[in-house]
Amino acid sequence: MDAHGFTPPPDASAADAEAQLRAADWHAFDARRDLEPLRAALLRLEADDGVTDAHRFATERLRERGALLRHPGGLRGDASSHALSPDGRYFAIGSWTGDDHQRGTIQVWEVATARCVNVLDEIPGGVGWPERFRNLQWSADGRLLMGELGTGGIVGWDPFADRAEPTAAATVRPRRPVGFALSPDGSWIFLHRCDGNTSTQSGTSAGLVPVAGRGDPDTVPPPWWPGDAAPHLGLNGAVLIPQVSWFSAASDRVWMFGEWQPGTRPDSQYGAALASIDLRTGQLDWFVETELDGTDNAHRVALSPDESMLVLHHGDTLEFLHPATGNRLGEVEAPFRTARLTWTVCQGQPRLAVVCAEIGMESSVKIYEGVDQLCSLMQVPQPPEPAFSDGIALAWSPDGERAACLNEGGNVEIMTVGPKHDYVDYFDAPKESRGLWWGAGDVIIIAGPRNLMFRNLTTGETIGDFRYPPDTGTDRPLWDNSQDLGRHLHPDPTFAIDADRWVAAFPEGVVIAPSGAELLDHNLAWSIDRRHAWPYRWGPVEPAPGVAACFETLDPAARAILAPLRDRPTAEPVVEWPPPNTATVDVLYDAIGESFEAFSETWLPHVMDATRRIARQRARAGDVEAAETWLRQISSRDWDDYVRFKAEVALVLAANGNPRAGARLHCEAAIDASHGVSDSALPFVASAVGATFAALGHPERGQEWIQRAITAIDPDHNPWEHRIAVCWALLEGGLDDRARQLWTDGEDGEPADANGWLAHLIRIGRDDLMREILYDVGEDWYSFRDAVAVFTAAGRADLMREFFEYYSHTPDEEDIESLAEADRNAVTPRPNEFDIAELRHRRAELLRAPSSERRVDTIRLAWRAAAAQHYDAVLDMLKLLPYKDYDDQPETAVRSLWMALTGVDDDAW
Structure with missing residues (x-):
């Protein structure tokens, strides 16, 4: 028994182990000290006796002290960044945001168990950048995880914290991306691009930035260099822009590779350089120039772990350099034009693997010991993928005696490395894999943008194999009508257990799973102090069939969000979609009004323009009260808009059967206008x-x-913006000849909403004017497909045939389908049977997409439903969209209204 009483001896029986654990002082339990020995002892006991009361008792105690249930899902998009902790025990994965800009995610995995132990959710703007590597970096002690996020912010997190609030920050810059290196002690950032730098002193666009606490950008000091350093001899003020950099172990030196800032080094025939800065003096103390070579420059340099050698890939040669002096140690012919470089140290001697980055080349790994080639490995490594820049197809064992290679064929080979190397293991890997990492305990990590696998080489067992996010076409367990309520929880408890089934696993331990979900233990684990995984099977394994069966055991915050599902039966029959179309177009006006309430000055021009057009549409429909309600949204403080909106609504009312209301508003507008408005x-x-x-x-x-009005038309304001608006007013007032003369006079360019203008003329029954615009005045405004799209949406196959005949065009296959669609759109009332079939098909396609990547298709489905005048279906789609940004739910609602009224995605007149 251990000194603290938590670890049963190897020969303990199940009863003795339980008795010992019940007698232990659990108030003294220290997870860092006690968890791993206890877990190992109980694994041995399980191998002999299965899951016993000792396992269940220990799990109960760990849950009482705050154990949380974790699952492998949670990434909202492709994995963008990967980083193995310096001790090899933890693996961090960062992702972008998917559809929700606020839902970037970092997962922290315990390598020994292949289980996710922590999730940092709600990272604004996501983590890292495609085609940029080292966007996540650990401090040497593993207590700080630094990364790029958003639009150039560099912040740090405690990887084992209970929330994603940054604990440190280096800078926030309006650049994308920035690039950085973290000092081993976590106190400094070498920032690749910064404003206000002292480039004439340092010879670089970079800066040295102290890491400030609490992640508040306002507390971050500007970049600086210690001392008053003189420019490097012979540099003549040139500036190097780093693409990759490393601190020395002592944090007294930085090595960097990058390109010369254009125009700052005119005497050089080279575009790039490897350089060293002595941080004690702030001087750029040596540099070696090389040619700039495409977009893969960040992988042309590598530093050995013992800091005894640097290698620079010139394209034709490999140059080995002394890191402290920059002196050449040797130069050999490069085996491959493009390659990935990765070092290790074996028995005190640095070893370099040069991994071919080209496709299909055999014997594509060369091993160097020092500056001499040691051997070739008969491998065909998986070529790198630019968007997965952290991934390298070869990983070294920590002792440098073995290597693992991910091959094109989708397999991994493990081999000893030397003049006589032997192959010691072989296993298949997911075909999407792009990189390898060799963790502690002889665990190999294989990853790609959407997959993650762990292989224990000691046991030969694959201890974790995950896909994220998998494509599943079934509704999720937290689905409410048309939206997934799980996305409102942090972290999202829902994940796919396989290609067909979803599970919801809540941190407090509640699990909702379909019957026969045997794979729960392969995906779930209790997380102890967000550092250590504890087998799920050792606790209560009684998943609920649905929310109703477990509602009262959920956390209060989860209950508040999931309340709509509280009384819903588990086996509720699947509701046919789209739902019955009981709503009218009025619901779109209401949805827009509700979504506009939350917006500030930032989006005011968009809101004002939409409000004006909506008021006009309400007036055209004869709803005077609704039109005036929308008018009241505009303050007289915005004088130009206030007068314009009132004048236009008065015109539409007067011209469309409401002369009394039109005259009243017109009187007010004329008086207001007489007080003056701006020239524009x-x-x-x-x-x-x-x-x-x-x-x-x-x-x-x-x-x-x-x-x-005609005299004030300014063609330089925006082409046709004034002229076509005046034409619109003249047509509304019945002054066709004046309008015709005005558009015949014309001006350069074309109106921004030309499609909407064509659709408007068809909508108000003016086919004659539509022909004048299409075939004469606006002939250059419309591409062939623009006109066909307008006719298709309007259900006017007759106009489309006339259009083809006018241009002597023989309809091709695409045209024939457009004609058929126009005929279908002419079938009234809508939605017709063709609309329903297409909406159902598109929603099925939407559900097959990862939930974090559905935004664009959700918006398009809302528009399609609006064009079909299925307003209940539009509302279902709007519920799925965020409302905080105008270009999500609010703009989709506005554009859905235009689609409903005109059939085209253009502003309605």
Whole structure:
């Protein structure tokens, strides 16, 4: 028995082990000290007796002290960054955000158990950048994990913390990406690009930045260099922009590789250099130049772990350099034009693997010991993928005596390395894999953008094999009508257990799983202090069939979010989608109004423009009260918009059967306009006021206003923006000839919403004017496909055939399908049977996509439902979109309204 009473001896029986654990003082339990020995002892006991009361009792005690249930899901998109901790015990994975900009994620995995032990959720902007490597870096003691996020921020996290709040920050810069190196002690950042740097002193665009506490960018000091260093002799003010860099173990030197800033080194025939900065003096104390070679420059340099050698890949040669002096130690012919370089140390001697980065070359790994080639490995390594820049197809064992190679054929070979190397193991890997890492305890990690695998070489067992996010077409266990409530929880408890089934695993230990979910233990683990995994099977393994069966045992925050599912039966029959179409277009107006309430000044121009157009559409439909309600959203403080909106709504009312309401608003608008508006607003306001006089039967009173509008047209403001708005007002007022003259005079360029204008003319029954625009005035405005798209959406196959005939065009296969679709769209009422079939098909496709990557297709499905006038289906899709940014739920609702009214994705007139 150990000194603290937590680890039963190897020969203990199940009863003795349980008695010992019950007698132990669990208040004194220290996970870092006691967990791993206890876990090992209970694994031995399980091998003899199965899961016993000793296992269950220990699990109960660990849960009482805060153990959390973890699952392998949670990444919202492709894995973007990977980093093995210096001691090889933990593996960190960072991902971008998927559809939700606030849901970047870092997972921390315990290598020995192949289980996720911590999740840092809600990282704004995601982690890392495609085609950039070392975006996640550990401090030497493993207590700090530093990474790039968002639009150039570099912050640090405690990898074992209970939340994603940064504990440190180096800088926040409006650059994408920045690039950095973390000092081993975690106190300094070498920042590759920074503002206000002392480049004439350092010879680099980079800066040395202290790591500030609490992750507050406002507390981060500017980059600086110690001392008052003179420029490097012969550098002549040139500036090097690093792409990759490393601190020395003592944090007194930085090595970097990058390109010369254009124009700063005109005397050099080279575009790049490897350089060293002595941080004690701030001087760039040596550099070696080389040619700039494509986008793979970050992988052309490697530093040996003992800091005795640097290697620089010149393309034709490999040059070995002394890190302290930059002196050449040797130069050999490069075996491959492009390669990945990775060092180890074997029995005190540095070894370098040069791994071919080209496709299909045999004998594509060369091993060097010192500067001499030691051997060739008969491998065909998996070529690197630019977006998976951390991945290398070869990993060294910690002692440098073995290597693992990920081959093109989707297998991994383990071999001893030397003049007579032997192959000692072989296993298959997921075909999507792109990189290897050799962790502590002889565990190999194999990863790709969407897969992760752990292989214990001692036992020959694959101890973890995960895909994220897998494609599954079934509804999730926390699905409510048309949305997944799990996405509102942090972290999201839902994950796919295989290609067909979902599970929800909550941190407090509640599991919702389908019957026969035998793979739970392969995916779940109790996380102790967010550092150590504890087998799930040692605790209560009684998954619930649905939320209703376990609702009262959930955490209060989860209960609040999942309340809609509280009384829902587990085996609720699948509801046919789309739902019955009981709503009218009014629900879209309501949805837009609700979504606009939360927006600040940042999005005001978008909100104002949409509000003006919505008020006009309400007026066109004859709903005076609704139109005026929307008008009241505009303050007189925004004078130009206030007057314009009122004048345009008055015109639409007067011209479409509401002369009394139109006259009342027109009187107000005319008085307001007489007080003056800006030059840019005058064409809009004056044309609407003048045309309303005509609509009310007094055209002579509007002549002066109309002439003022025409005179104020500024073709340089935005092409056709003024002119076509004046044309619109003249047509509304029944002044067709004036409108025709105005667009015949024309101007350069084309209107931004030309498709909407064509659709508007068809919508108001003016096919004659549509032909004038399409075949004469606006002939250059429309591509062939633009016109076909408008006719298709309008259900006007007759106009499409006329269009083909006008241009002597013989319909091809795509045209024939467009004609058929136009005929289908003409079938009323809508949604018709063709619409329903297509909506159902598109939603099935949507559900097969990873939930974190559904935003674009969800928006498109909302638009398609709107075009089909299926408003209940539109609302279902809107519920799935975030509402904090205008370009998510609010803009989708607005554009859905335009689609419903006109059939085209363009602003409605």
